[in-house]
Amino acid sequence: MRTQTSSLRSKDLLGIEHLTPEEITLILDTAEGFKEVSERPVKKVPALRGQLVINLFMEASTRTRVSFEIAEKRLSADTLNFTASGSSVEKGETLIDTAENLMAMAPDMIVIRHKYPGAPKMLADRLPASIINAGDGAHEHPTQALLDAFTIRERLGRLHGVNVSIIGDIAHSRVVRSNIHLLTKMKANVTVAGPPTLIPVEIEKLGVRVLHSIDEAIDGADVIMMLRIQLERQGKLRFPSLREYYNTFGLTPQRLRRAKEGVIVMHPGPMNRGVEIASDVADGPWSVILDQVTNGVAVRMAVLYLLGGAHRE
Amino acid sequence: MLLRHICDGTPDIFSEAKCVRGILPRRSGRSDSHTMNVKKRLLDGARMHRAIRRMAIEIVEKNRGITDLIIVGIRSRGVPIGERLAKEIEEMEGHPVPFGILDITLYRDDLTTIAPQPVVKPTKLPEPIDDKVVVLVDDVLYTGRTVRAALDALIDFGRPRAVMLAVLIDRGHRELPIHADVIGKTVPTDADEVIKVRMAELDDEDEVLIMEK
Numbered sequence: 018m019r020t021q022t023s024s025l026r027s028k029d030l031l032g033i034e035h036l037t038p039e040e041i042t043l044i045l046d047t048a049e050g051f052k053e054v055s056e057r058p059v060k061k062v063p064a065l066r067g068q069l070v071i072n073l074f075m076e077a078s079t080r081t082r083v084s085f086e087i088a089e090k091r092l093s094a095d096t097l098n099f100t101a102s103g104s105s106v107e108k109g110e111t112l113i114d115t116a117e118n119l120m121a122m123a124p125d126m127i128v129i130r131h132k133y134p135g136a137p138k139m140l141a142d143r144l145p146a147s148i149i150n151a152g153d154g155a156h157e158h159p160t161q162a163l164l165d166a167f168t169i170r171e172r173l174g175r176l177h178g179v180n181v182s183i184i185g186d187i188a189h190s191r192v193v194r195s196n197i198h199l200l201t202k203m204k205a206n207v208t209v210a211g212p213p214t215l216i217p218v219e220i221e222k223l224g225v226r227v228l229h230s231i232d233e234a235i236d237g238a239d240v241i242m243m244l245r246i247q248l249e250r251q252g253k254l255r256f257p258s259l260r261e262y263y264n265t266f267g268l269t270p271q272r273l274r275r276a277k278e279g280v281i282v283m284h285p286g287p288m289n290r291g292v293e294i295a296s297d298v299a300d301g302p303w304s305v306i307l308d309q310v311t312n313g314v315a316v317r318m319a320v321l322y323l324l325g326g327a328h329r330e
Numbered sequence: 331m332l333l334r335h336i337c338d339g340t341p342d343i344f345s346e347a348k349c350v351r352g353i354l355p356r357r358s359g360r361s362d363s364h365t366m367n368v369k370k371r372l373l374d375g376a377r378m379h380r381a382i383r384r385m386a387i388e389i390v391e392k393n394r395g396i397t398d399l400i401i402v403g404i405r406s407r408g409v410p411i412g413e414r415l416a417k418e419i420e421e422m423e424g425h426p427v428p429f430g431i432l433d434i435t436l437y438r439d440d441l442t443t444i445a446p447q448p449v450v451k452p453t454k455l456p457e458p459i460d461d462k463v464v465v466l467v468d469d470v471l472y473t474g475r476t477v478r479a480a481l482d483a484l485i486d487f488g489r490p491r492a493v494m495l496a497v498l499i500d501r502g503h504r505e506l507p508i509h510a511d512v513i514g515k516t517v518p519t520d521a522d523e524v525i526k527v528r529m530a531e532l533d534d535e536d537e538v539l540i541m542e543k
Contacts, residue, residue, distance in 0.1 A: 024447065047450050050433060050452050057486060066442075
């Protein structure tokens with residue numbers, strides 16, 4: 018029997034960076050148990066009955082917020098959604114004041130998305146509730162990396178030794194940071210590729226190979242992970258035009274034909290069809306993009322469940 | 331970590347649940363079975379085999395056959411016992427009986443008071459349980475709380491025509507109004523004793539031991 022850790026050390030999930038490989042494995046194994054819950058006629062279990070989870074989304078999100086909300090409801094938690102628009106945030110309240118006011122209503126967990134890196138950590142240090150980072154600026158998006166890893170493991174049976182090429186806007190992506198931490202901890206081989214203007218200097222220090230050609234990145238990859246060009250974070254465009262980007266770095270069926278047999282294509286969404294990925298690829302047989310969405314619920318259930326017990330000592 | 335290594339050093343929350351004294355405050359007064367002595371060997375491999383065979387016969391008798399029957403083992407030790415019951419019944423009747431696995435972790439009544447959280451594994455039922463006769467199988471019937479959780483879990487999958495309970499050992503000390511329909515062996519126990527069921531599939535050997543401090 019493989020050695021197992023049975024709990025997470027922290028009350029919070031702020032990022033992948035400080036998780037151990039055993040903790041990652043625990044979350045992924047637990048998610049397998051939860052995936053089955055979503056396939057039942059009654060898609061609900063009483064595990065978090067009576068617990069209050071606040072979803073504090075201070076930045077736009079559809080997929081992640083909906084996914085968290087479904088996960089919370091399937092665990093029978095009570096949920097409360099709080100978004101920046103139409104709230105006291107617009108009246109000038111600080112994040113800490115907002116959170117402390119919410120805390121006065123005694124939530125057990127807070128799921129937070131914020132445009133500033135470190136916002137979840139600031140809450141975690143001050144509040145007794147478990148904080149789950151649902152994306153903070155360009156820092157981390159741990160549950161996305163976990164669901165990506167879950168999907169890879171489900172499709173390829175392992176993470177160890179898998180060749181993963183992450184292609185696109187590496188500089189502005191929190192998904193890629195979390196993924197690099199997770200995949201390197203689990204001994205996968207990570208390559209990042211994109212135009213030099215979208216690749217941070219010294220990123221190879223995180224243990225990844227850096228390429229500037231999509232064709233080289235596709236060569237030998239078991240997993241191709243395409244990233245969205247984050248126009249909203251770039252300020253000004255870091256390449257001549259979207260059309261040129263597609264021609265140079267877009268994932269097309271022609272390019273994919275040279276890939277390894279059995280390659281899978283992933284995308285954390287939302288996709289810009291015709292910019293980083295061709296529609297024929299996004300909807301093609303290689304694509305596991307919708308599996309990622311389905312698995313996201315199971316992985317978030319696992320995280321909520323594992324953290325749900327953390328503060329009850 | 332502690333939680334999972336109390337009874338027999340294996341990650342098995344359910345045996346652990348059965349070795350905790352029901353009358354003590356939960357999660358206190360736990361005793362490590364490595365420091366406990368074997369008081370008596372209740373069943374060896376041959377006697378366990380005979381007990382399971384008799385249970386299989388009783389299940390078929392009580393249902394007047396195997397029509398609509400589904401055997402469902404409760405994780406962890408209920409699974410190998412359930413598999414063996416299904417095999418015995420198939421040998422007797424010449425037809426396979428559907429077999430499933432139920433994980434009750436998420437339905438435990440102590441989830442809010444224990445930390446760390448027990449490991450969750452998938453439930454696998456072979457077919458819809460609506461209008462079927464489900465035989466729940468577990469190793470030891472003690473407080474009845476595991477069975478209560480199992481019933482809740484099962485009902486979320488449908489509406490069986492009937493649910494039966496088959497256990498290898500009934501050791502008494504019920505805390506809920508639950509009884510077993512088919513019992514391998516009834517053993518009066520003291521609350522500070524621990525019943526340890528070992529199955530070859532999980533523990534290298536078939537035996538049932540009474541342990542005491």
